[in-house]
Amino acid sequence: MALDLSRVGERERLKVQREPHWQRLRAGCFLGFRPSKRGGKGTWIARAYDEDAGKYRVKSLGDFGTLPGNEMFATAKKEAEALAELVEAGGQVRSKVETVADACREYSKARPEAGHRFRRYVYDDPIAKVKLSKLRRRHVKEWRERLEDQPALVSRRKEGEPIQRKRAPSTVNRDMAVLRAALAKVLSPGAPNSDAAWQEALKAVQNANGRRTLYLDRGQRRKLVEKTDAIAAPFVRGLCLLPLRPGALAALTAGDFDKRTAELSIGKDKTGKPRRIQLPTEAAKLLASQAASKLPGAPLFMRAIGKSWDKNSWKLPIAAAVAAAGLPSAATAYTLRHSTITDLVSAGLPLLTIAQISGTSAEMIERHYGHLSSDAAVKALGELAL
Structure with a gap:
């Protein structure tokens, strides 16, 4: 008599063994069940024949422990059939994910x-x-x-x-x-x-994202750049001109900037999604000077040792410049991003546009900056340059 894994009682009577108990669903597609040695719910396994490789592809499906016993078979059967369809279509079985x-x-x-x-x-x-x-x-x-x-x-x-x-x-x-x-x-x-x-x-802690309140106006940001050492100054000035995350700016390479169109491709950012933005004149001039005579893969903003900036290397020069400029000691690289976004919102630039430039969502811009006045006429990003 053929094995019927859909019957809870029949599964419970199965012998504990290393090889799963298999039920044929259709040609080349099998669903297996391995009882637990420790009295648990057991593990479901799918098996599908790969004609190109001439062998079976096997995938562990887990124990479906959150489902009632009479629903486990239907769920496991659906996943086994999906695996068979993937294999038959020439797709790759995802690497084993157990832990x-x-x-x-x-x-x-x-x-x-x-x-x-x-x-x-x-x-x-x-x-x-x-x-x-x-x-x-x-x-x-x-x-x-x-x-x-x-x-x-x-x-x-x-x-x-x-x-x-x-x-x-x-x-x-x-x-x-x-x-x-x-x-x-x-x-x-x-x-x-x-x-x-x-x-x-x-579950996330509610109301945990407090509003950032430290703001440096353009005069303070200009003074900060002036007090920054010559090696770090271009990077800090870039943070003042563009509302990018410091890590995204640091990850840029010379090949990411197109001097002909003044466009910047941002690939490495928190969202993980690449994007292109049009740069204002002053920002384009800065990036063009940084890209000059560099290979496409070279860091756009380079440290003295020839490597990209990172959070451990930009902290010290920015902290020294903050102290030398007499600015609030809490000012950091992220303060510059916040300050630039604040200026853009206050100038009345559409929140969606700001979100696209800065690499975040309009919802986040509204949450953190929606309290600002936007009565002024819309201004271009270039008008906020230092």
């Missing part, structure tokens, strides 16, 4: 910023080794508690102890968001208020 770390690596392949966060807070944490099929709310809750307990590093001084502070709720939200997104790619939400509801432990 939380596997899910994070898969997610970060096209998202470098997420990869940085995973390296800091996930891969060396106990949650990394937890199998996705066994992930429960308590695992994620414990990870979140460990994350919240980690102090945030304010500066890396060469001399003396590093300056640290309590991790802000907004920072916790950003760190949790990438893990939540990675897991959501491979896991369905668990039943609400159950231990399987892993997603509930990653």
Whole structure:
């Protein structure tokens, strides 16, 4: 008699063994079930024949532990048939994703910023080794508690102890968001208020994104550039002319700027999506001078050692210039981005346009800058140059 995995009772009577118990769904497509040695729900496996390779492609589907026993078969069957269709169409079976770390690596392949966060807070944490099929709310809750307990590093001084502070709720939200997104790619939400509801432990802290209040006017920004050392000054001036994230500006190469059209291609940014923007005259002149005599792959803004700027290398010269210019000590590279966006909003430039230039959403611009007056006539970005 043929095996019928749709019957809960029949699955429960299956012998525990290494090789799954297979049920043929159709030619070249099989669904397997491996009972748990420890009395768990067992694991579902899909198998599809690849005619081009002359072998079967196998994929573990997990235990579907959040579903009632009578719904597991239908869900597993659907995924097995989807795998067969993919293989028959010549598609590639996705690399094996079994643990939380596997899910994070898969997610970060096209998202470098997420990869940085995973390296800091996930891969060396106990949650990394937890199998996705066994992930429960308590695992994620414990990870979140460990994350919240980690102090945030304010500066890396060469001399003396590093300056640290309590991790802000907004920072916790950003760190949790990438893990939540990675897991959501491979896991369905668990039943609400159950231990399987892993997603509930990653809910964002409400009202955590406080409004940025430190603002440097154009005169203060001009003074800051004047007090910055000659090597870092072009990079700092670029931050004053364009409302880009410091990391996005630092990642630019000479080939990203088209002198003929005064267009800039921004590839590496928080959103992970490339975009092109038209530059005003003064910004175009700065980038043209930085790109002169450089190969396309060379950093557009280069440090003395020939490498790109990063958050550890731009902090010291900006902090020194802030002190020399007599500006508020809390001013940072991000203060320049905030100040430029503030000027654009105050000038009445459409929020959608500002969002496109700065690489964020109109919703975020409205949330952080919607309180500003926009009665003035619309001005071009170039009119805000130093």
